[in-house]
Amino acid sequence: MIVKHLNEIVDTQADVHAENGNWKSRRFLLKRDGMGFSFHETIIHAGTETYIHYANHLEAVYCVAGNGEIEDLETGKVHKITDGTMYALNGHERHYLRGGTEDMRMVCVFNPPLTGRETHDENGVYPLLED
Structure with missing residues (x-):
């Protein structure tokens, strides 16, 4: 069994x-x-915009606080995100994630x-890394 508390992660190597x-x-x-799978809590800061393209990964996201939007660059559709919204990038969609x-x-x-070492490259992609 794995049990962790957020306090054990903040300000460590696992806080990227x-x-x-x-x-x-x-x-x-x-x-x-x-x-x-990997499991994360991510904070998207208010008023920011991040281009992302997870070419190598599938991601599911559930918003538990705050607000913002995701723009699907494949369709041009913009979806509002608030507490209780889930989205899944099941097609490796290029997108903008915006803090509200x-x-x-x-x-x-x-x-x-x-x-745990991944950060977005210049194309918004997380590389496939080995341990």
């Missing part, structure tokens, strides 16, 4: 911050945990699981 300050990802479960008037607190699952 975007270089541009747009987001922070608290990585609870990683590839080395052997679950077949307050920080969004998101619970995220990645498949394949992240190792």
